[in-house]
Amino acid sequence: MASIKNRRQRQEHGVLMDTSQPVIASYNVHKCVGRDGRFDPERTSRVIQEIGADIIALQEADTRFGERRGLLDLARLERENGLVAVPIAPAGKAHGWHGNVLLFREGTVRDVHTVKLPGLEPRGALVTELELKRGGMLRVIAAHFGLLRHSRAQQARALLELLGEREGLPTILMGDLNEWRLGKGSSLNTFRDAFGFLPPAVPSFPSNLPVLALDRIIANRKELIGSVTVHDSALARVASDHLPLKAHIQWDGVIETEKP
Numbered sequence: 577m578a579s580i581k582n583r584r585q586r587q588e589h590g591v592l593m594d595t596s597q598p599v600i601a602s603y604n605v606h607k608c609v610g611r612d613g614r615f616d617p618e619r620t621s622r623v624i625q626e627i628g629a630d631i632i633a634l635q636e637a638d639t640r641f642g643e644r645r646g647l648l649d650l651a652r653l654e655r656e657n658g659l660v661a662v663p664i665a666p667a668g669k670a671h672g673w674h675g676n677v678l679l680f681r682e683g684t685v686r687d688v689h690t691v692k693l694p695g696l697e698p699r700g701a702l703v704t705e706l707e708l709k710r711g712g713m714l715r716v717i718a719a720h721f722g723l724l725r726h727s728r729a730q731q732a733r734a735l736l737e738l739l740g741e742r743e744g745l746p747t748i749l750m751g752d753l754n755e756w757r758l759g760k761g762s763s764l765n766t767f768r769d770a771f772g773f774l775p776p777a778v779p780s781f782p783s784n785l786p787v788l789a790l791d792r793i794i795a796n797r798k799e800l801i802g803s804v805t806v807h808d809s810a811l812a813r814v815a816s817d818h819l820p821l822k823a824h825i826q827w828d829g830v831i832e833t834e835k836p
C-alpha cells in the first residue's frame with residue numbers, strides 16, 4: 577500500500593493547470609522505443625512529466641516475454657514527479673501486470689486485482705481501488721486489449737463480468753483498447769450498458785499523424801470525467817507510436833455514492 581503527499585503545481589506549454597481537478601491519463605509507451613527506432617526510457621519519462629497526471633495508466637511498460645523486466649526508472653518518477661506505481665504481487669522484475677502499470681500521486685491503495693484477459697495474445701488488466709486524499713473512492717481499470725476483434729470482444733466481456741461481481745464505485749477504464757471501430761462489431765459496444773454514453777473518439781495513433789482512436793478513457797458516470805483530449809507535443813510525437821490521452825476528474829462524480 578502506498579500513500580502520497582505534497583501536490584505540486586504543474587505547467588503544460590506554459591499554461592498553469594487547474595490543480596483542483598486531478599488529471600488522469602493513459603499512455604502506451606511502446607516499450608520506450610520511439611518512432612525513430614531508438615530505445616530511450618529517459619525520453620519516455622520526460623513525456624510522462626509533460627503530461628503532469630495525478631493518475632496515469634501505462635501500457636507496454638515491461639518487456640513482453642521472459643522475465644518481463646520493467647523498462648522505466650520508477651524511483652526517479654517518484655522522486656521527480658511524485659508518482660508511485662500501484663503495487664502488485666508477485667511483481668518480480670516487472671513494473672506491472674502484462675505491461676500495464678498504474679501510477680498515482682495522492683491517495684491510498686485499498687485493493688488491487690490483476691486480470692489475465694482471454695484471447696490469443698498475452699493481455700491483462702489492472703483493477704485498482706483508490707481512496708482519494710480529498711475523499712471518496714475511485715476504481716481505475718488500466719487495460720491493454722488485443723489486436724484481434726474476437727479477442728477484444730472476449731476481453732470486454734471479461735471486464736464487465738468482473739465489475740458485476742464487485743461493489744459499485746465510480747469507475748474509470750483507460751488504456752490501449754485497440755478499437756477504432758464504432759459499429760455493431762465494435763468491442764466498445766459491450767461497455768455501453770455499464771458505462772453508458774461513451775466520450776467522443778480522440779485519435780491517438782500513429783503519433784506523428786493520429787487518425788485512429790486506439791486509446792480510450794471512459795467512465796461509468798457521465799459527470800465523472802471532463803473532456804478527453806490528446807497530449808500532443810513535439811516530444812510525444814516521437815517518443816512512442818501512440819500519443820497520450822488525458823482528462824480531468826470531476827469531484828462531484830467521485831463523491832456520489834449512487835449510480836444515476
